[in-house]
Amino acid sequence: MLTAVVAIFLLAALAPSLHRLLPNGSHWVLALGPAAITVWFASQIPAVSGGAVLTQAMHWVPALGVELAFRLDGLSLLFALLVTGIGSLIVVYSGSYLHGHEHQGRFYLFILAFMGSMLGLVLADDMIGLFVFWELTSVTSFLLIGFNHEDARSRRSAVQALLVTATGGLALLAGLVLLGLEGGSFRLSAVQASEVDLRGSALYLPILGLLLLGAFTKSAQVPFHFWLPNAMDAPTPVSAYLHSATMVKAGVYLVARLQPTLGGTEVWIWTLAGFGAVTAVWGGLMALRSTDLKKVLAYTTLMALGVLTLLAGLGSEDAIRAYCVFLLGHSLYKGALFMGAGGVDHGTGTRDVRDLGGLWPKMRLTGLVILLAALSMAGLPPFFGFVGKELIYEGVLEADPAGLWILAGVVLANATMLGAAGLVFVKPFLGRPTPATAHAHENGPALLLGPAVLALLGLGFGLMGSWPAGLLQATAAAVAGRPLALELHLWHGLTPALGLSALTIALGALLYVGLGPVTAALAGLARLSRVDFDAGWDRLLAGLDALARAITRRQQTGALTWYMLATIAVLTLLPGVTLLARGGLQWPDQPVGDDYVGWALCGLMLLGTAGALWARTRLGAITALSIVGMSIALFFLAFSAPDVGITQLMVETLTVIIIVLVLARLPKFGPLERTGAGLRLLKAGLALLAGAVTTAILLSVHAQPLSPHLSEFYAAASYVEAFGHNVVNVIIVDFRGFDTLGEIAVVAMAGLGVLALLKARGAPAAEDQKRETAP
Amino acid sequence: MMNSLILQTATRLLLGLMILFSVFILWRGHNQPGGGFIGGLIVAVAFALHALAYGVRAMRKLLVLDPxxxxxxxxxxxxxxxxxxxxxxxxxxxxxxxxxxxxxTYTPAGEKSFAIGTPVLFDIGVYLVVIGGILAMVQGLMEED
Known part of the structure; x- marks a missing residue:
């Protein structure tokens, strides 16, 4: 499994070069990689269906106990097959769809990198690994949505998707860490198998809330759904792959993965069922209202994600069966529909339903593919979608607490699917021909292969329910956390579910026939809804910007006086308060020295200080201050620390030189320096306090007996081990050489930084202007 | 640039002496007061003086290399x-x-006569960083634009 993930990432890295070598055939070659991996995963179906679980683990960050652990059970296998299988088809498809695009190689890089991340996500057993792959899918999704980066709308959509899903990702991380600490292990399988009663834990609600926030943002549940329709600005292969078949399912994957560990409580059922049902109805209604083929499909995806969340929430046996079947069915038909819609776009140049009509004679193959997939989406027999829908009804009917409201919601949502199916097939293909479709042409094999395979699978699985049953039974067992029998039949007998299906079909037909009034009614609803969410998002971002700006303006006034005040206040108050609070204040019991040199130097320093205080000019103040510095250097010399003494002397000299150079560039004394009496008092108080705290700390330190351990060690080892008599220097360049390396790196950065700031002085006219126009 | 004859004459004399002295300080640093940091500071002061006396362009020319x-x-x-x-x-x-x-190397009597090691190389690195860092600032501050 590790090999598979790594291989896809390697393939991604090679893709741009390969595309340069083979500009016309690279997609066929690149698809071989994921196809081979699909075959490998498919070969695991018998074993996994038999209840086997493959695991693989290696150390990643042993110091932190982080592992790269993979685990292949039924749920992971189903997802892995979807990711690599649909992925191979998508690669072939995009080779033709983006043919001649100047960044085609880059596209392959992004989409393969996404494939690797998604595969890692569904295989990961370690929570940290899961999180890392989760974030990688967010990042690659960002890159893919913003693929047409010259388009401002694409960029906005990309940033929006990234911010929403990455915010959820942070919540997910927090939730996973809590779950790991509470469950006693960072392996999902270990937490599931452990005896810890997580549902009764005090942290159950925080854990659940954080994890669900991650899942809901990723799987676009209302109210976090608005990014998904906008993500349709991405090229169609991306929409088909990430935003219907795989990435957006990461959230429902996580929910299903956690179902045996955290599921079954009242909160779980009602939260998931509530959010899921609302999202499903919402998505279905919005789909009917849209005119862009891709938006229609995006909203039907919302509907599917809602239903999947709902089913995972209900958690009854039938609901879990329905979850697995519908998950597979939806990926098949939605992938096919998206690719078919892209084919229509490619063949006619538009995706607007209003401009499309009469395509059937011109694009029979594309039409057939879309018809097959749309029938599956509509949930008509004998397609796989029908099997899934029947199971959904059985699941909802079985779950007693779900109640009538949820049942009504699901029926309505499914009915809208029928309407949406009509929208994507009937109008474009059977409607009256339009000018836009006059020059429509059929697509080539690369554009047809992917959707055709998926659509035919949707039909085949419906007719031959025994084909996928083994895999799906293993999936259901993984979601339920215990073995679960699963058989798939088209005919269930005269059951309530069949009655609901009939009702759905009737309602759906009604919705499609009465599309005009329905749309008009929905338009009113929409004015309250998505527009609001989307605009609300912009307002949220604008508000954040304004807040950040306000804080920055407060904090970064640009006046050096304030920076100094803040810095010194912090440096004084933190150690000062600590010293007092911890009772560290002590008076040394050594006698005060009577060395006249020391006293004389102290007197000199006081003189310098007084001079600095009373100085009328900057130059005067600097010169006076340098008296203090020089006296300190003399102190060091007098008390036998010549190295430090010389250094101090040199630094003092250079400081004066540099400050003089700076002063020469400054304007005359500005208003900032002519401050009022209050501010002067504040500054004086702070200065005195800083001095007092420093003195107190030094005295207290002096009151402690000095441990001779270190100095003895250095004195003894300096010559023997480091061939040097000057202990200070040996410490600097040898014993603590690594520190010094860090310090000279800082010196280097400071020098370059000063230079860069000075050089940038000429440019900032534009910067200033920007600041002035900003509110 | 100050255009002071005294400063210019003194600097001309001092510059060479200070550089020599800094090398001496650097070299003896391992056994007696001194070292790369102090040595570097001395060179930086010397060149900064030169820049004050003759202008930054003359200093830059004398330095040959960019700080x-x-x-x-x-x-x-x-x-x-x-x-x-x-x-x-x-x-x-x-x-x-x-x-x-x-x-x-050892004297025939078995005493160390000459020792050179990576800490000395390291110290020369420190010496150069200090010179370069400070002179970069001085140059940036003095350049007319």
């Missing part, structure tokens, strides 16, 4: 000096980074 180049070379030298440690006994990865490696 940033000196800075980068110093940092690189210090970093590289740390890697020499890997050549010690026990294979490439048995020795910690920056561990000192010495080349020592």
């Amino acid at each position: 940033r180049t000196i800075l980068a070379a110093g940092l690189a030298l210090s970093i590289l000096a740390g890697f020499v440690a890997a050549l010690g006994p026990g294979g490439l990865f048995a020795n910690p980074y920056l561990e000192g490696r010495w080349f020592v």
